[in-house]
Each structure stands twice: as structure tokens, then as C-alpha cells.
Amino acid sequence: MAQNRAINGISPLNTVITGASSGIGRALAVEFARHGHPVLATARREECIEELCEQMAQEGNPCVRCFPLDLTAPGAAKALLDEAVRVFGKVHVLINAAGMSPYQEFSELSCANVRRIIELNVLALTELCHLYLPHMQAHGEPGHIVNVGSVGAYAPLPRFSVYTGSKNYVRAFTDILAYECRGANIRVSALHPGGTLTEFPRLAGQQIKPFARKTMLTPERVAEIAYPAILKGQRVIVPGFANQLAVLLGKLLPFPWAIRLTDFVYRQSMDQVPPEYPS
Ligand SMILES: NC(=O)c1ccc[n+]([C@@H]2O[C@H](COP(=O)([O-])OP(=O)(O)OC[C@H]3O[C@@H](n4cnc5c(N)ncnc54)[C@H](OP(=O)(O)O)[C@@H]3O)[C@@H](O)[C@H]2O)c1
Numbered sequence: 001m002a003q004n005r006a007i008n009g010i011s012p013l014n015t016v017i018t019g020a021s022s023g024i025g026r027a028l029a030v031e032f033a034r035h036g037h038p039v040l041a042t043a044r045r046e047e048c049i050e051e052l053c054e055q056m057a058q059e060g061n062p063c064v065r066c067f068p069l070d071l072t073a074p075g076a077a078k079a080l081l082d083e084a085v086r087v088f089g090k091v092h093v094l095i096n097a098a099g100m101s102p103y104q105e106f107s108e109l110s111c112a113n114v115r116r117i118i119e120l121n122v123l124a125l126t127e128l129c130h131l132y133l134p135h136m137q138a139h140g141e142p143g144h145i146v147n148v149g150s151v152g153a154y155a156p157l158p159r160f161s162v163y164t165g166s167k168n169y170v171r172a173f174t175d176i177l178a179y180e181c182r183g184a185n186i187r188v189s190a191l192h193p194g195g196t197l198t199e200f201p202r203l204a205g206q207q208i209k210p211f212a213r214k215t216m217l218t219p220e221r222v223a224e225i226a227y228p229a230i231l232k233g234q235r236v237i238v239p240g241f242a243n244q245l246a247v248l249l250g251k252l253l254p255f256p257w258a259i260r261l262t263d264f265v266y267r268q269s270m271d272q273v274p275p276e277y278p279s
Contacts, residue, residue, distance in 0.1 A: 010231065012063075013144070014088035016040045016080065018071060018098040018128070021048035023198025024148060024191075025097030027223035029064065030056070032093070035227065038063035040084050043098065044070050071098055072119040077127035081135060090139040093230070094132045095146040096125040101163035102275035103204040110279040114162055121166035129177060136186050143186035146230055147174045151194040151243050155250030158263040159272065167192075178235050187233030193222050194243030195269075205275035212269035215242060 015032045019025030021043030029041045033056045041049045041064055049066035056064040067083045069076050084091045099121045102113050125147055136143030150157075152164045153171035171190060178188035195201070195216040201208050208216070217240050225239040238244045250258055 010035070013037045013092035013142075014040075014084070014090060015093040015095065016042070016084045016091055016132070017095040018042050018080075018124075019148075020052065020066075020097070021045045023097075023200060024193060024196060024219045024222050025095070026052060027219035028095055028097060028226065030220075031223040031227045033061040033064050034059070036061075036063075037093070038065075038088060040065050040067055040087055042067045042069050042071075042080060044068060071124035071128075072116060077124060077131050080128065081131045085135070090141060091132060091135060091143075092141060093144040093146070094128060094136075095148070095230075096128055097148045098124065099148060099150075099166075100200075100277065101160060101166070101204060102277055103159050103201075103206045103272060104275065105159055106161045109162065112279060113275075113277060116277070117162045117166055121163070122169050125170065126173065129173075133177075133181075133186065137184060140185060143184075144230055144233070145177065145181075145186065145188045146226075147188075147190050149174065149190050149192045151192055151238065151246045151250070153190075153192055154247040155262050156255065156259045158259060158266060175235070187230075189230050189234055189237055191222075191226050191230075191237045191239075192243070192247065193217070193239055194246055196222055201270070203276045205273045207271040207273045209269055209271075215269075217243075 015037050017025050017029045017039060020029045020041035029039050029052060033039050041052055043049055046068035053064045053066050065087055069080060101117050102109060129145055147170050149170040150167040152160060153167040157164045174188060174190040181188050196219055197216050198219050222239045226237050229237045238247050
């Protein structure tokens, strides 16, 4: 791929982003592309990532490529590394943004969805880190690994039991990976968003009330905050004051208080409706 221009003195970083067909992953892809970084965008919906490539090309950023892929399919992580190496040669940034979960009590969750949450939020993310880390170590140029967790990694979220568990995994795993990479030329960040106006709430079955929507960040704002923090190698990125407060309360409050508080906030802010994921 033709090398893009450097902007603000930062060399172009070849960037792979999962979950790039919508929401936070898409906004990060736009943010990186607009700063002159070549992006390989992946998700299942080919038409959405192609539309992203076309939009970027029209803006004069022809360096966004797309690679449609179901990350829960066997061999998907390896296929994504192979494609990235074919397109870029060297990958400098891996952003694991793909994630999903229905908003349902554990007893309501289908077996298929329990499996999907763990396969996507935990297994695919871990396998990608496991493959991209040695690739970055081998080429020796600066590397960044970014795992998207959630405020739910700090504050327990009722009706998101498996999801909260998966995001606690992302938090712990990413923290330890960052520690293990401390002497290397690879920076590891965890991006923990809170409620964000993406497809996630609708797919999950959260009908957000209008007043609560006003308190949520747009994915574009999350990406705008995250981009410089990622480049600085900030280890933990929590975008927005309300989300930082939620993280602080999650750390300070005893669990029974924290979960009652989030349950109260959730019940005021949204109605539970059937999720749009296939069961
Ligand atoms: N929105 C929030 O309130 C919020 C809050 C905290 C944390 N987060 C986290 O932020 C991350 C991004 O979520 P979002 O809010 O941007 O949600 P979103 O708009 O629903 O985006 C999720 C992305 O994941 C992709 N994806 C889903 N299943 C996949 C699969 N099997 N294989 C490959 N890609 C798959 C989707 O693309 P396809 O459907 O095209 O495959 C989509 O691009 C997630 O990790 C989520 O847990 C979101």
C-alpha cells in the first residue's frame, strides 16, 4: 500500500481495527485515517466497511482498506494477521473494538449468545493480541495494542452478567499485557467507554430514554479523546467525566452498593426490550 503522509510530525502507523463497520470502531477508523494513518477495517458487514472506505476515499484518504470477517469463525485471527501483512507488510497498531452482548438477565440469555459474547469479547481479542504481539516484536518499530473494554469493567452492570465478566477479563488481561510489554517498544492501552450512541444499545435491547441519550457520548467524541491518548501510550483511557465518575464509584463503593446504584441508574435511563441479535 502507498505510504500515507505524516501529520503533525507523526509517522504513518499501519492500523488494524476490528468492529469498524459501526460505532466506536468505525469512528476510530475515521480518526486514524484523517490523521494520515493507513487503516485495515474489519467487521462482518462488507457493505458497511466498503461504505467507510468510499467515504474516506472521497475525503482524500484512500488508505482505508476493508476485510470482511466473522471474528468468531475458526482461524479468523490468523486470517486477519495474514491480510494485514499482505496489505501493509508491518502492522503498528491493533485496535480490538468488536464487541457484543444482549441486555438480559443470565437466565434469559440463549446458550448461543453466551457463547458469542465470550468468543468475540474474550477469545477473538486474546487470539489477536497473541498473534499481533510477536509480529510487532519481530519488526521492532513502535507498536500499539488497544483493547476496548467498558466502564462495566469497574462498575457492575445488572442484566450484563457475562458481558461485565468479559469486560473484567479485558481489563485484567490488558493491564497485565501492558506490564509485560513495559520494556518493549509496544504500548498497550485499555479504552473503557461508558454509554455511547452506537448500534450497541439497540442491538442489546436497551431502549434509552431521551434524557439519558443526552448524557451519552457520540462514538466520534470517544475516538477524538482516544486518539491522542493511544498515541501517548496512555494505559487506561476512560472518555468523559460521567464515565470517569462511574469508574471512581465502582472502585470506591462496596459491590452491593455499586450494583444497586447502577441498577437504579439503568432502570431510570432505559427500558429493556427484546435484543436484536439472533438467539
Ligand atoms: N456503546 C456503548 O454504550 C459501549 C459502552 C461500553 C463499551 N462498549 C464497547 O465498545 C466496543 C464497540 O462497541 P460499539 O458501541 O461501537 O457497538 P456497535 O456499534 O454495535 O459495534 C460493534 C462492532 O462489532 C462488530 N462485530 C460484532 N460481532 C462481530 C463478529 N462476530 N465478528 C466481527 N465483528 C463483529 C460489528 O460489526 P458487524 O456487525 O458488521 O460484524 C460492529 O462493527 C465493544 O467492545 C463494546 O463492548 C460500548
